[in-house]
Amino acid sequence: MNEKDALKEIEKLREEINYHNYRYYTLDSPVISDAEYDRLFKKLVETEAKFPHLITPDSPTQRVGAIPLKEFKTISHTIPMLSLSNANTDEETKEFDERIKRFLEIKGEIEYVAEPKIDGLAIELVYLHGKFTSGSTRGDGYTGEDVTQNLKTIKSIPMRLLQMRQSEVRGEKSETTYSIPSRLEVRGEVFMPIKAFERLNREREKMNESPFANPRNAAAGSVRQLDSRITATRPLDIFCYGAGVIEGIKFKSHWETMHALKGWGLKVNPFIKICKGIDEVIQYHKDMEEKRDKIPYEYELDGVVVKVNSLDLQDRLGILTRSPRWAIAYKFKARQETTRIKEIKVGVGRTGALTPVAILEPIVVGGVTVERATLHNQDEIDRKDIRIGDYVIVQRAGDVIPEVVTVIKDKRIGSEIPFKLPDKCPLCNSAVIRDGAIHRCTAGLLCPAQLKEGIRHFVSKRGMNIEGLGDRHIEQFVENTVIKDVADIYSLKKEDIIKLERWGDKSVSNLLNQIENSKNRTLARLIYSLGIRQVGEHIAKILADDFDSLDELMNASYERLTEIHEIGPETAESIMSFFKERHNRDVIDKLRKAGVKTEERVHKKRDLRFKGKQFVLTGTLSIFKREDAKELIERLGGRVTSTVSKKTDFVIVGIDPGSKYDKAKELKIKILNEEEFKDLLDIKQNVI
Numbered sequence: 001m002n003e004k005d006a007l008k009e010i011e012k013l014r015e016e017i018n019y020h021n022y023r024y025y026t027l028d029s030p031v032i033s034d035a036e037y038d039r040l041f042k043k044l045v046e047t048e049a050k051f052p053h054l055i056t057p058d059s060p061t062q063r064v065g066a067i068p069l070k071e072f073k074t075i076s077h078t079i080p081m082l083s084l085s086n087a088n089t090d091e092e093t094k095e096f097d098e099r100i101k102r103f104l105e106i107k108g109e110i111e112y113v114a115e116p117k118i119d120g121l122a123i124e125l126v127y128l129h130g131k132f133t134s135g136s137t138r139g140d141g142y143t144g145e146d147v148t149q150n151l152k153t154i155k156s157i158p159m160r161l162l163q164m165r166q167s168e169v170r171g172e173k174s175e176t177t178y179s180i181p182s183r184l185e186v187r188g189e190v191f192m193p194i195k196a197f198e199r200l201n202r203e204r205e206k207m208n209e210s211p212f213a214n215p216r217n218a219a220a221g222s223v224r225q226l227d228s229r230i231t232a233t234r235p236l237d238i239f240c241y242g243a244g245v246i247e248g249i250k251f252k253s254h255w256e257t258m259h260a261l262k263g264w265g266l267k268v269n270p271f272i273k274i275c276k277g278i279d280e281v282i283q284y285h286k287d288m289e290e291k292r293d294k295i296p297y298e299y300e301l302d303g304v305v306v307k308v309n310s311l312d313l314q315d316r317l318g319i320l321t322r323s324p325r326w327a328i329a330y331k332f333k334a335r336q337e338t339t340r341i342k343e344i345k346v347g348v349g350r351t352g353a354l355t356p357v358a359i360l361e362p363i364v365v366g367g368v369t370v371e372r373a374t375l376h377n378q379d380e381i382d383r384k385d386i387r388i389g390d391y392v393i394v395q396r397a398g399d400v401i402p403e404v405v406t407v408i409k410d411k412r413i414g415s416e417i418p419f420k421l422p423d424k425c426p427l428c429n430s431a432v433i434r435d436g437a438i439h440r441c442t443a444g445l446l447c448p449a450q451l452k453e454g455i456r457h458f459v460s461k462r463g464m465n466i467e468g469l470g471d472r473h474i475e476q477f478v479e480n481t482v483i484k485d486v487a488d489i490y491s492l493k494k495e496d497i498i499k500l501e502r503w504g505d506k507s508v509s510n511l512l513n514q515i516e517n518s519k520n521r522t523l524a525r526l527i528y529s530l531g532i533r534q535v536g537e538h539i540a541k542i543l544a545d546d547f548d549s550l551d552e553l554m555n556a557s558y559e560r561l562t563e564i565h566e567i568g569p570e571t572a573e574s575i576m577s578f579f580k581e582r583h584n585r586d587v588i589d590k591l592r593k594a595g596v597k598t599e600e601r602v603h604k605k606r607d608l609r610f611k612g613k614q615f616v617l618t619g620t621l622s623i624f625k626r627e628d629a630k631e632l633i634e635r636l637g638g639r640v641t642s643t644v645s646k647k648t649d650f651v652i653v654g655i656d657p658g659s660k661y662d663k664a665k666e667l668k669i670k671i672l673n674e675e676e677f678k679d680l681l682d683i684k685q686n687v688i
């Protein structure tokens, strides 16, 4: 294929893929099978690989995340992103309507648009000539963080705006066609669907990472990730609810704006509705709240946003300090009820964390019977002064785990019992220590709760991948003390297993075969499978790249660990304290003795061609982003400093270099322009 044909092919594939993304992620109504989609995508990846210079940042293949950033840049919003004032009752909402009528001196009904208020993170997207060019968080309303790379990974955010041809498919043929503006600023709420949030938290617990408190925190944490490859793994979605600057088009109403956004392929909430007068708004609020109690929404709603539809009227109404006069958030009732704490139980989580759980007299809260509520930790219990026997207000925040809001102290009769978490683990009787706000059992994998989870993690698909060891078997082996630590997996004998229930000759030898095969997994998998806190699959790979063997990693100093890009102080400390534990060292010793490979035989040596070299960057770089250049140098063992001195080995100059350039000339230091630097990196050979 020549270049011209390739470009045509690439354009065609991109357009097709963008359209199918839109059908799948925005409309939720795909028109091709997953396999067909994968085929198209694969074809695009292959064609782009043959002609890499034809790859553009808005290609669907570029949604997978990029090199991590050191910090976010800031982006100013052309028009400030405001917040909303709240109403909590029908009366307050009617007052809002009256204020508007008074201000505008209008007697008749105002036309409103009512829409769900999604609980997520406000962001702004900028499209230039239909191409997604940047995206930012709300920040302080005037400037936010540049999270472009992260937003690119959200599939319901189009990389290119679509034209009418596509939106016709939605059966809205009467819709006016809006040509694509030269500049479009779109506002919306990024959120994490509740099911996806729950799945993510289960995974995090497995990886010994602390779970997110609610979907909003999960969404915000994911968007504000410096490593967009992590964002790419998070199931995020968006609803667009407004616009900033739209160059060249003047809409008459909010409703019309929302329709134009839909026509350009942006995702707008399907429950958005025109309400003639405030009574219809109040009815809408009631309907939405009732629906919430009957069938939980796929995402967290915390109320309804009411907006004056006419943009002219919006202009006349203007802004009152930080929120517009023309809109209000009519919140839903927090779903709260009163009940009594019968007892407080203590659960032991996968990381050994002791979690106090209140066992309640069952109570129906918003249609769901609640019997337990999390008390989080001891600090929370002390702060709220929660005692066994207390009457408490419980709340279902959104659709997640119920919690105790407050104690009704007036109802105390004196027999309530204060609660303290035990200093011995309720499962294994080992010592419990305090680790920040958390009480933790110190027995690690010797504690049955932690051991079962540790084994589950060790044998998991991404770990040592021993398929024949399912949850039921793990329970069975731990309960029968056939396995007392993960290394015992490798000393399992046929005669030990066969006497247990549900095992036969064939299943035992299958399992033993799989265990045998797992001895040769990569070092990265072995490191991951140990379940060190903070060390997920990605960090495990980085560690395996840097160290030749588990031994070397075990004895690495704090300095040696933090020298590695992406290993921060917390991760380094977690790795060190894992290997300091006698028990963990013994397990590793046992693994080695059992024949588990603990070093990488084919070792790819890291390219450290800049080891010991100092670089200074000056002027505006045009080929590289400054942070990328810095990272590339550091990855190859070099260091970037800010001042030119005799110790400097190279000065890389961009456009308009400053005094550093003169100093470099004066000290006769090697000066490189960006092209020369690129050659030095040998980017063509892809060594980076």
Ligand code: IVH
Pocket: 082, 083, 084, 085, 115, 116, 117, 118, 119, 120, 121, 122, 138, 189, 241, 242, 305, 324, 327, 329
């Ligand atoms: S309109 C001036 N519409 O609620 C108008 N906001 O407290 C500002 N939000 O920062 C926002 N859903 O993050 C609007 N349908 C919706 C919304 C919505 C959620 C969030 C948004 C905003 C906050 C306002």
